[in-house]
Amino acid sequence: MAVTTMTDDVAVRDVGSSPWRRLLRVHEFGVLVATAVIFLYCALFVNHFLTSENLLSVAQQIAFIGIIGTGMTLLIVAGEIDLSVGSQYGFLSVVMAYTLTEWHLPILVASGLVLVLGALIGLVFGVVTTFFKVPSFVVTLAGLGILRGFALLVTGGVPMQGSTSLRYHSITGGNAIGSLAAQTVWMAVVMLAFGWILSRTKFGFDIYATGGNMKAALNAGIRAVRVKIICFCITGALCGLAGILLVGWLGSANPLTGNGFELSVIAAVVVGGASLAGGVGSITGTLCGALVAGLIANALVLLGVDGNWQQVATGALILAAVLINRFIATRQPSMR
Template structure:
């Protein structure tokens, strides 16, 4: 094999490892990182990269679960509300009523799962479009968070729990939220890409009627996906309150749209049946590196959202173009 052919072969191997869609997102992430590293040398420092991953953790956990739900053909706009309720329940019990933090956290996670179950039952029993149904429950859950917290933030100091979920650094450099993010990512990858449940998720989202004819209980598959999304929201809430040592009823506002955007950037099809956990991780990372790069450049906060929106559009275009060329 001549020298000119070797780089092409390596590139083809990378594309096969990541998949066509994921490879397009990887290219976009690398180009964005290269752009910011040229403008600001501190961008590619280990400290900044770990900081990006820490910022990515909460959104990434929810986005990965959202990916499974979108692949199954559904949406959940209430994840921000579930995130708020789980945090507020934990905060009210531990911060205001002196309940043991572990029991309080368990109650918060249980509340998140119950709200996810409510979403699944509502959609399954009424056949309402999940976009509309969860838009409604999002408002309800936000109201629940406001009532439980009385509209006030809740602060508390519980060192060991905080260290375990949000504030410790392994080996002095690796933030604990990144470890939780990685663990959830591995679990999500196995569920979606290496189990029969994942096969059923793809089949349900691709063609629900055909999946049912094949004996797949699509309602159960979708309900499980809603529960996983709620579980992810609860876990993200615990990480947030551990890092910040406070919870507010308005936390997580806009989180649902960012989670969907991260999944779509990662190549997840809005129509269902197509998506990957690795792609969503890269999509989430792209959003975090853009925001971090703009902060390092001293960009005004109001301008940052516009740039993030632009990068989302460009990343999707690059992803689609590269995927089309390689078919």
């Protein structure tokens, strides 16, 4: 038959690609180039940009987006979303400050409590989403309101003092080496760990399969429901970590912490090449997405541009990134 002769000639190219070609093929290519171009532009044309102080300051500014964005990446790759991360982050910050000042818990105990509470919040979202089949968009939208309300209730609407421990402050908000902020180190640790888990481990493979095709994953014996719930728990715990770092750094928790933050986080993940349909995305991409947002915000201040332009630029960037992803997806299915 004709088919046989045609297919017999197809060369096997399982290992052919050079590293450079492989780089061109990855999802994050668009955002990598964008990051590089924006960086070069800033380095050449923006005064005070290319100083180690400023660059390290940008690296610190994206730390919270990076940490919470890591959880969000896992969730979006698994085919779910969490709109409540800003409220979770705010609520857990407030809880951290509350347990330190009202209950006088040791910092380590309070931190553990906050991490566990974050994971429990994720567990609730995950269980409601998967067992009651309510879309996570809706569940976490409800959570956004509920948790913000609790944050305001716990504090009575005023900022709450945290701890004055210098050690806590230096571990969470001080400088690790030179001007390298501790938060940047925390972000690096979180992103490296989960980047490795997502791209290399069995659990990471299960996350991609779950988000790519839930029924196929279930048919293949992957416990997809459990995978999703664990991703929700990780996201909650990372919001808790961000809250712990925030309280240590700023010394207090404002009940409005993280107001609107979910949009910045989702923007970073989506600009980083993840698909809201699930199955696509990476921690590297999210890091680049966060970097692009951080660089633009920083450059506009250094350039003396009206802050409102920052909103416009960020919005335009999200749109451009999503359009490019869509273009690649429709034009080149085999290269995705």
